[in-house]
Amino acid sequence: MEDQRKPLATKNGEGNSRLPMFASKLRPPSTVKRPRSPEEKQDNKRRCLDYSEKTVETRARKSSETSKVTSTGNGKTVSNGTFTRQRSETSLNRSTISNTSLRSSNSGSSLRANNVRPKANTAVVKPTTKAASSTNNRPPPARGAQGTVRLATSKTSSANKPPAGNGGGGGKKRPAWDLKGRLEDMEAKLEKQTNNREGLMNQMETQNQRIQSLESMNHQLSGTVSIKENIVSQASEEITDLKRKLRQEEDKRDEVQRGLQREISDMTFLKETLSRQNESLQSDLNARRVEVDGLKASVAQLTSAQAGMGAELENTKLQLQQAVTSNKTKDAEIERLRNLLENRDREIEEQNCQIRSHETERRKLHNQIQELKGNIRVFCRVRPLLGDETLGNDGIISHMNFPDQEQRIIELDKHGDATLNESCLTRKGGNNAQSKYEFGFDKVFSDHTSQQQVFEEISQLVQSALDGYNVCIFAYGQTGSGKTYTMEGTSVNDVDNRGMIPRAVLQIFDSTRELESKGWKYSLDASFLEIYNETIHDLLGDEDLKHDIKMSGQKNSNEVFVTNLTIVPVTKEEMVYQLLQKASKNRSVGETKCNERSSRSHSVFTLKLTGENSITGETSQGTLNLVDLAGSERLKESGSEGQRMKETLAINKSLSNLGNVIMAIGNKDNHIPYRNSKLTYLLQNSLGGNSKTLMFVNVSPKEECFQETLNSLRFATKVNQCNIGTAQQKR
């Protein structure tokens, strides 16, 4: 039976590509091969056709059922059921085919010859639920086919059995002469062979059908697998989708959970806060209760006190009424005082107006006094003996006298010098050995006069500069007579020894501050130069530039100015002091180049004062020139030569020209030789009828300087005798 089952082959004897293992095992032995008759081939074809039709039918039904299942969406249960039913149908078909084969093999060739298709096939192919449930997914073994072979074999064996006694199957050999017997044996054998062959053919058909059935099943299973795979892939997609949804839901849940957590913590915090507030309120309440208790006690006290206060209030009301009456009286008094105050204010304002007009009047009177005093005034100053000069005379200047109380006369006594007799103003006694010279000036300051006392005499002149006059103060005298000391002093920091320049500056600033209340506002510009050997040097400049004296050339102005000169606006006295220190430093630098230069040069400090009265509308423009002239000693007295002689000649020229100018002004000459020297050219506007001029004639207390002192005093007397006209204010 095993051998009969194995040699199965496909219709054309080749292995099925979809079942290689199975097909190779089922390949039939070559001995079984025989040529098929056309009828057999036709029959086989028909069977295969039937089977294919059924398979197609089955597949179509399965497909529709599957699609139905899919469309119902009822998941896997329905699908599995369909699959199970398909299998049971397939197995039924198979068993039907097997039965058909059995019948056809039993019915022999009549069936094939008639080409009748057994109707039982269609009747048998009916799937039942029982059959479906009883079958499993594996293809059932072709028991029917096997049964068919077994039957065929048993039939064949009975058919092939040689009839008893004919020796065909009993191994008894017929004698050679028994040709008929042998022929019969041969025919029996042939028939047997024919029967065997047919059985084998049937077997082969059956096996072929089985192969086809298996192939069909395999095909169906492949379809089922792909459907399953589709289902699985759909299911996995669904799972993925569900997982994604699940994740989203989980995320949402987590988010909600976190939100709730936060809310919980917020609520917890709120709860704690409220709890604390509650505690605080509770303690506050307790405190309030205590306070209320205290207040209740206070109210009780106050209530009792109120009664007393009521009486007191009545009393106070009475007092208030009295006070109101008194206030009315006081209001009337205040009103009266207010009127009085307003009257006083008006009076003060009127007085201020009067003060301002008085100030203007004062200026006029001051000017008139200055005019009466003379336009060029000369003050004589004698310096004290210093250092070694005091030795042997106890500091007393024996040859000088200051006889009058008014301090206007200086007397010089010369012992034993007849050559001076010519110019003596007085001669006392008949002794030629002693001569007296008397000089009278606007003021004579003895050697004991302090800087402050000297300044008091010139302060009015300084004031004139504020009033709009050109003021010029010279210091004339021989070297070492005290010119620089008088004009500048020793140091601006040495208050007692401050000279006329710092004191004038201080007064001017004090006056400008005072005059501010009267509506005056001043701007002050300072410059400082020196004329050495007829060359101008800027003492406030940082570099050595060339300077020339020029006229502004403007109509009605004829202002004199120096080119490249440093002009510094000053707003307070300290600024001027700094400028004086700078000038002193610059001068000392010059002195290293030329010995005793300060003695051999003229220095000119100029302060321009421009004022404006915002109340009266008045303006003023004054100039204050403070000049420290070079030493006036005569050439023959100085005994100088070379550079020194040149300097002395220049000094003498400029000083004698100064005298000439003053004389020419006094004589009212047509031509005033201002341009003969730099000094007079520079000061021409401060030396004419438009200015107020003061000359200090400084004299040395040393007796050996007697002649130079006499010369200086004579020069000063000449100047003092000049009437240079009435000064005019620049308004």
Ligand SMILES: Nc1ncnc2c1ncn2[C@@H]1O[C@H](COP(=O)(O)OP(=O)(O)OP(=O)(O)O)[C@@H](O)[C@H]1O
């Ligand atoms: N009134 C005075 N009281 C005290 N010391 C004075 C007085 N006058 C001058 N001196 C002193 O005398 C010395 C000479 O004075 P000062 O230098 O002022 O003379 P000068 O005429 O300016 O000389 P020069 O022409 O060389 O500049 C200085 O030491 C100065 O301090």
